[in-house]
Amino acid sequence: MFRKVLIANRGEIAVRIMRTCREMGIQTVAVYSEADKAAPHVLEAHEAIFLGPSEPSRSYLNIDKLIAAAKQSGAEAVHPGYGFLAENPAFAEACEATGIPFIGPTAKVIRDLGNKTLARRIMKSAGVPVIPGMVEATTDPDALQKEAERIGYPVLVKAVAGGGGKGMRIISSPDEMKEACLSASSEAQKAFGEGSLYLEKCLGAPRHVEFQILADHQGHVVHLFERECSIQRRHQKIIEETPSPVLTPSLREAMGKAAVSAAKASGYVNAGTVEFLLDPSGSFYFLEVNTRLQVEHPITEMTTGFDLVKQQMEIAAGNPLKLEQEQIIPKGHAMECRIYAEDPEARFLPSPGRVLVHQEPSGPGVRNDCGIYAGFEVPVEYDPILSKLIVAAGTREEARRRMIRALEDYVILGIRTTIPFLIDIFKSPAFEEGKTHTDFIERHFQDWHPNMDSADLARIAYIVDELAVSRGPTKQVTARGWPTPWETLGHWRL
Amino acid sequence: MKYRLKIGESTAEVAVNTSDEKDNALFAIGDKAYPIRFTPASENCYHLTLDGKTTRVYVARGEEGKFIFVKGCAYLVQDADERAIQKTRRSGMDETPGEVTPPMPAVVVRILIREGDPVKRGQGLVVVTAMKMETTLVAPWNGTVKAINTAEGAKVAPGDILVEIEKEGKDHE
Numbered sequence: 001m002f003r004k005v006l007i008a009n010r011g012e013i014a015v016r017i018m019r020t021c022r023e024m025g026i027q028t029v030a031v032y033s034e035a036d037k038a039a040p041h042v043l044e045a046h047e048a049i050f051l052g053p054s055e056p057s058r059s060y061l062n063i064d065k066l067i068a069a070a071k072q073s074g075a076e077a078v079h080p081g082y083g084f085l086a087e088n089p090a091f092a093e094a095c096e097a098t099g100i101p102f103i104g105p106t107a108k109v110i111r112d113l114g115n116k117t118l119a120r121r122i123m124k125s126a127g128v129p130v131i132p133g134m135v136e137a138t139t140d141p142d143a144l145q146k147e148a149e150r151i152g153y154p155v156l157v158k159a160v161a162g163g164g165g166k167g168m169r170i171i172s173s174p175d176e177m178k179e180a181c182l183s184a185s186s187e188a189q190k191a192f193g194e195g196s197l198y199l200e201k202c203l204g205a206p207r208h209v210e211f212q213i214l215a216d217h218q219g220h221v222v223h224l225f226e227r228e229c230s231i232q233r234r235h236q237k238i239i240e241e242t243p244s245p246v247l248t249p250s251l252r253e254a255m256g257k258a259a260v261s262a263a264k265a266s267g268y269v270n271a272g273t274v275e276f277l278l279d280p281s282g283s284f285y286f287l288e289v290n291t292r293l294q295v296e297h298p299i300t301e302m303t304t305g306f307d308l309v310k311q312q313m314e315i316a317a318g319n320p321l322k323l324e325q326e327q328i329i330p331k332g333h334a335m336e337c338r339i340y341a342e343d344p345e346a347r348f349l350p351s352p353g354r355v356l357v358h359q360e361p362s363g364p365g366v367r368n369d370c371g372i373y374a375g376f377e378v379p380v381e382y383d384p385i386l387s388k389l390i391v392a393a394g395t396r397e398e399a400r401r402r403m404i405r406a407l408e409d410y411v412i413l414g415i416r417t418t419i420p421f422l423i424d425i426f427k428s429p430a431f432e433e434g435k436t437h438t439d440f441i442e443r444h445f446q447d448w449h450p451n452m453d454s455a456d457l458a459r460i461a462y463i464v465d466e467l468a469v470s471r472g473p474t475k476q477v478t479a480r481g482w483p484t485p486w487e488t489l490g491h492w493r494l
Numbered sequence: 495m496k497y498r499l500k501i502g503e504s505t506a507e508v509a510v511n512t513s514d515e516k517d518n519a520l521f522a523i524g525d526k527a528y529p530i531r532f533t534p535a536s537e538n539c540y541h542l543t544l545d546g547k548t549t550r551v552y553v554a555r556g557e558e559g560k561f562i563f564v565k566g567c568a569y570l571v572q573d574a575d576e577r578a579i580q581k582t583r584r585s586g587m588d589e590t591p592g593e594v595t596p597p598m599p600a601v602v603v604r605i606l607i608r609e610g611d612p613v614k615r616g617q618g619l620v621v622v623t624a625m626k627m628e629t630t631l632v633a634p635w636n637g638t639v640k641a642i643n644t645a646e647g648a649k650v651a652p653g654d655i656l657v658e659i660e661k662e663g664k665d666h667e
Contacts, residue, residue, distance in 0.1 A: 342625075350625035408565075411568070
């Protein structure tokens with residue numbers, strides 16, 4: 001096993017990876033930028049190497065600096081986490097070239113699966129169902145128009161190098177086609193340096209169901225069951241759960257087999273996720289493979305009992321997987337939600353700044369993968385994720401109630417967070433009934449307002465704090481203001 | 495004494511009557527009266543007792559107001575009168591669309607205009623980014639760019655006037 005691993009990432013995921021390393025007796029190397037000098041991942045690591053200015057391109061996205069840091073520290077492997085360079089084949093290649101294993105699939109696999117139409121061709125030839133649509137990308141609007149007629153509207157135009165909803169448009173009629181393709185192509189060109197597009201049939205109100213896979217260097221592949229991630233905002237998942245509330249045992253088996261076939265067809269090694277869309281009729285279609293550890297991997301850990309980061313380390317070290325498909329038996333139900341530094345009352349505007357109070361929830365079945373602490377300045381330069389709150393319980397309903405309880409116990413003051421919004425989603429009848437589709441937020445939470453039940457007490461607390469401060473630790477200061485009728489009131493009544 | 499306290503869009507008047515007993519006060523909001531005993535538990539934490547039931551609340555003093563956590567809800571509570579005074583000195587964020595200021599702390603990515611440029615209402619002036627989300631700040635009215643008070647890469651905050659636009663055909667007040 002490696003003696004020392006560099007974690008080429010920041011925030012909660014870097015901390016989470018370091019925890020497993022420590023448990024495995026592996027030394028950890030953090031990297032950090034100007035803004036992250038006092039970040040939790042820097043404090044957690046055995047050693048930390050400064051990369052440069054806060055701008056991602058000059059620190060966390062800078063391959064040369066990361067390779068230099070790996071060499072300098074004597075790290076024997078590099079874990080990319082998720083985001084930043086995790087799915088960048090050039091980074092995996094640079095690690096391979098330096099002789100420092102990249103903890104993930106090979107550069108070739110990342111490149112093949114990152115090309116969305118090539119991925120569709122690989123899956124199609126392996127018998128994995130793909131969404132009806134094109135398998136070759138183009139920039140020719142006339143060709144796209146012709147294909148759209150063949151597929152039938154509505155169609156989804158997507159960037160061949162796409163991800164995160166960039167360069168993606170829904171087109172419901174022929175006259176929208178040209179304009180949508182132009183803007184999608186230029187957006188994709190800007191984001192990925194590649195403006196080619198392809199079309200897929202637009203499925204109405206699908207669910208997003210993905211399968212966790214593990215594949216070793218010896219060609220053994222298993223899946224660790226599904227995660228349902230239908231609740232999304234701006235094409236980003238915000239709530240995930242496992243098992244999916246709708247999979248039947250036979251559908252689960254079919255999808256699990258398809259996921260394993262997808263991994264084998266692409267020559268996959270290490271941990272990955274095969275994403276599917278599930279339509280209301282129960283048909284499922286390959287969406288894409290995420291060639292890295294997912295943000296939502298902890299719910300799989302909670303129900304299967306396996307530490308996925310540990311599995312990644314073992315695989316990267318060349319060790320064979322020690323589990324057979326039949327030995328993987330998930331138990332109970334787990335849910336995760338992502339807590340962002342965003343103001344849900346103000347169109348989810350980012351809310352960077354200093355965390356003043358931070359008290360994490362605890363209790364049975366609660367896990368918080370967190371990248372902040374009281375006093376930490378949440379930087380404006382990076383992703384707004386603060387923490388992932390994960391719960392596990394015997395049943396879906398128990399997990400739902402546990403999540404509400406844990407969210408209500410979670411105190412983060414100083415910046416705005418999405419906690420109140422998340423509480424209301426978990427409390428909603430639609431969520432309780434498992435009616436989770438990718439349009440859930442638009443359908444049920446378009447016009448959300450925060451719960452004001454405790455507003456009176458909050459106002460009272462404001463004044464209590466004024467009084468306590470003005471009295472100070474020593475002597476009471478004369479109250480300011482003027483007499484009110486309350487002063488002459490005989491006794492109090494509610 | 496009275497406070498006018500704002501949470502989101504709602505402002506309420508709170509009357510408070512402190513008693514001789516140090517840790518007691520009577521609060522009145524609308525037609526509701528709250529006799530409260532309060533005990534500081536730590537720097538950011540108080541115990542409020544109402545009708546024999548004690549609730550733990552957390553209070554943190556931020557620049558925009560106080561962040562307060564009560565029974566699973568976090569609120570930003572602001573003194574409406576203080577805010578009104580501040581607003582005349584320093585422009586607020588969303589209430590005064592006449593100023594070119596970012597809605598949140600951000601970094602300037604691009605400046606799309608130069609001093610002396612004529613601009614049309616709604617025209618993009620400055621692109622800022624925060625936490626991977628880009629926002630374009632636009633001209634509030636037709637006019638001329640009088641001053642640019644920022645640069646690419648600069649860290650900016652709500653209230654900072656990034657671009658001054660002289661209104662077309664009008665002396666600025």
